Amino acid sequence: MPESATSLSREVKDVFERCAKAVVKIEATDQHGELSGTGFFVDPTGTLYTAYSVGGEADNVTVEFKGRKYPARQLLADLRSGIAMLKVDLASPALPIGSSDQLEIATPVVAIGYPLDLAETPSFGMIAGFDRKCFGGYFPTKHLRVNLPPQRGEGGAPLLNLKGEVVGILLYTFENNSCYALPIEAAEKIRSDFVRFGEPKHGWIGANVAEASAPVEGSRAVTKDIMKDTPAAESGMKQGDIVLQIGRTKVHEPEDILDASFFLTAGDVVPITVMRGNEKLTFNVEAAGSRAPLLAAPSLNNRAMPLNLQSSPERTP
Amino acid sequence: MDEFNDNEITKLLRLKRYEQPPPGYFENFLHEFHRRQRDELLREPLWRICVGRARDFAFSFNLSTLTSYPAAVTAVLVCAAVISLRIYQTPQPATVAAKDRPVLVVPASTEPEWTLASPVATRVFNTRPLGNMTKSARTHRSGTPRYVLDSVPVSYETTFKF
Numbered sequence: 001m002p003e004s005a006t007s008l009s010r011e012v013k014d015v016f017e018r019c020a021k022a023v024v025k026i027e028a029t030d031q032h033g034e035l036s037g038t039g040f041f042v043d044p045t046g047t048l049y050t051a052y053s054v055g056g057e058a059d060n061v062t063v064e065f066k067g068r069k070y071p072a073r074q075l076l077a078d079l080r081s082g083i084a085m086l087k088v089d090l091a092s093p094a095l096p097i098g099s100s101d102q103l104e105i106a107t108p109v110v111a112i113g114y115p116l117d118l119a120e121t122p123s124f125g126m127i128a129g130f131d132r133k134c135f136g137g138y139f140p141t142k143h144l145r146v147n148l149p150p151q152r153g154e155g156g157a158p159l160l161n162l163k164g165e166v167v168g169i170l171l172y173t174f175e176n177n178s179c180y181a182l183p184i185e186a187a188e189k190i191r192s193d194f195v196r197f198g199e200p201k202h203g204w205i206g207a208n209v210a211e212a213s214a215p216v217e218g219s220r221a222v223t224k225d226i227m228k229d230t231p232a233a234e235s236g237m238k239q240g241d242i243v244l245q246i247g248r249t250k251v252h253e254p255e256d257i258l259d260a261s262f263f264l265t266a267g268d269v270v271p272i273t274v275m276r277g278n279e280k281l282t283f284n285v286e287a288a289g290s291r292a293p294l295l296a297a298p299s300l301n302n303r304a305m306p307l308n309l310q311s312s313p314e315r316t317p
Numbered sequence: 318m319d320e321f322n323d324n325e326i327t328k329l330l331r332l333k334r335y336e337q338p339p340p341g342y343f344e345n346f347l348h349e350f351h352r353r354q355r356d357e358l359l360r361e362p363l364w365r366i367c368v369g370r371a372r373d374f375a376f377s378f379n380l381s382t383l384t385s386y387p388a389a390v391t392a393v394l395v396c397a398a399v400i401s402l403r404i405y406q407t408p409q410p411a412t413v414a415a416k417d418r419p420v421l422v423v424p425a426s427t428e429p430e431w432t433l434a435s436p437v438a439t440r441v442f443n444t445r446p447l448g449n450m451t452k453s454a455r456t457h458r459s460g461t462p463r464y465v466l467d468s469v470p471v472s473y474e475t476t477f478k479f
Binding site (some may be wrong): 056080115140150151156172206221 | 460461462466467468469470471472473475477478
């Protein structure tokens with residue numbers, strides 16, 4: 001075996017030995033019967049991540065840890081991101097959180113899961129892409145396409161870099177020997193919402209974006225509609241504005257909106273920079289909560305989400 | 318009373334001693350009483366008569382006794398429902414302990430359950446209240462579970478709205 005392969009194998013083995021103790025098998029019952037999946041601890045008090053399909057709509061959840069089964073309760077289930085958070089009342093090991101932003105195509109990664117009714121199993125692969133669209137629809141945010149062979153039962157497994165840090169959560173299989181993982185930043189956004197508000201707080205401002213015929217300042221994302229009585233309308237955004245940046249996310253094309261939108265939190269103020277004609281404007285917009293109440297009952301706007309919006313935009317030099 | 322002395326009262330009683338009611342008076346007394354009562358009633362409006370009859374009918378029964386019957390019937394029905402639900406939800410005895418299964422045994426007939434396009438991936442996106450799941454965390458499982466790894470996302474973004 002070449003030395004580099006031996007070295008890589010040693011690294012994978014090291015990651016597996018260090019991290020497998022924080023990966024657990026989850027068993028539960030849902031409306032279709034009994035199910036089995038994977039999860040992993042992210043703090044020493046027994047909080048763990050798993051896939052929505054494992055812990056999102058299930059009852060009688062148990063976590064197998066060190067050969068014993070413990071009852072788990074659901075902290076949150078977020079359909080948009082596709083994850084669930086569970087809690088087991090025990091002192092647990094925890095996997096360190098990494099950064100998916102540092103991943104590149106062909107970066108090696110390791111997944112640890114419980115396939116079928118087998119013991120914890122490592123899978124080795126590499127990052128194959130960063131996709132926003134697949135299966136005929138758009139992901140809520142960029143997903144990691146990973147070339148590693150996933151098996152049934154590994155939904156909710158951690159995707160680790162070779163430092164043993166979590167960079168994603170394995171959610172969907174894709175063709176053969178390939179799968180999709182939610183970037184860990186997206187999961188941490190949901191966990192942050194839970195810590196702050198007790199539930200996921202997806203934000204929304206009420207703008208619809210389409211592709212502009214020509215790029216302006218490097219962006220092709222043009223606001224097609226500004227919905228009435230929404231934070232976007234109240235802030236002064238108008239149809240035809242070219243969106244350049246939302247928070248820290250630079251926008252180049254309409255698909256970039258997905259990433260920016262996912263990380264909006266209801267109640268938080270986000271600066272949105274647009275080009276209107278030759279003017280660069282920045283609006284500070286307080287994101288609203290869910291879309292449905294806004295559209296269904298506009299009269300509740302002021303009660304549900306105070307629109308402390310800056311009425312006149314800042315002029316950006 | 319002052320204008321009558323004892324003598325006058327005595328005279329009056331002596332005279333009254335010879336007064337007699339007409340023949341059949343006592344025999345018809347009850348009949349006459351009821352007739353006059355009906356006449357009195359018929360002078361009232363019809364609605365008041367109906368209300369009175371209804372009230373009399375209702376009070377002719379012991380209400381406290383009557384109310385206990387529906388309560389008893391309701392209690393029996395509730396008990397029957399609870400007992401039947403518990404019987405229905407009692408788990409079947411576990412024949413296989415998942416922890417102890419050393420080898421995966423999958424009958425050929427279970428293969429459809431193992432398809433990647435499992436029902437989980439295509440279910441309706443209903444949201445239910447988040448519940449505490451510790452109350453019935455039974456560890457015994459029966460049969461082969463569904464090993465979860467979705468083939469499609471549980472949700473999609475529809476458009477570039479934000």
